[in-house]
Amino acid sequence: MNTSNKNNKKTAVINGSHFSDLSGFYEEVSTVLMKDADWKVGTLDGFDDILYGGFENKDELEIIWKDSQKSTEDLGFEATKVFYENKIKQGKPFNIDLAQENLDDLIAGNGQTLFEILVEIIESHKKIMLILK
Missing domain, CATH: 3.30.370 (Barnase; Chain D)
Structure with missing residues (x-):
């Protein structure tokens, strides 16, 4: 630092x-x-x-x-979609319902990217x- x-x-x-x-x-x-x-x-x-x-x-x-700007793209929609899909696939200890809700919001254009x-x-x-x- x-x-x-x-x-x-x-x-x-x-x-x-x-x-x-x-x-x-x-x-x-x-x-x-x-x-x-x-x-x-x-x-x-x-x-x-x-x-x-x-x-x-x-x-x-x-x-x-x-x-x-590079990070905006690298950690954008596609990376975020994969992030939530992996949580849903893995299941515990992740909150699958929350991950699905976040994924649905992202796909609908309302969710945040990573x-x-x-x-x-x-x-x-x-x-x-x-x-x-």
């Missing part, structure tokens, strides 16, 4: 050119946000958890997401500022 001492703000750069799917995103954020940790992000909830403070979130954090979900997770944290580049 690039750190700067201005106003106790840290900066982290997620590079969309480093990955093309959700597991690649998890690898990228694990490398960028949790260099010294002995575990890696592997779920949406896990990603949210590290933003809550699993990695020294006492200061403000600025996340710069480079090549975010990219939109990740952005929403980041933006739900008051001490984190997201810059899409």
Whole structure:
């Protein structure tokens, strides 16, 4: 993580050119946000958890997401559809009804893509500022 001492703000750069799917995103954020940790992000909830403070979130954090347009496409409709279909196929411990509802919403044009979900997770944290580049 690039750190700067201005106003106790840290900066982290997620590079969309480093990955093309959700597991690649998890690898990228694990490398960028949790260099010294002995575990890696592997779920949406896990990603949210590290933003809550699993990695020294006492200061403000600025996340710069480079090549975010590539990520918008890589983590868009098709990847999200496969994500929910896999949850439905796998079943437990996943909530199949919720996954089906999310998939139906996505297909109807009302649901969020994985990219939109990740952005929403980041933006739900008051001490984190997201810059899409």
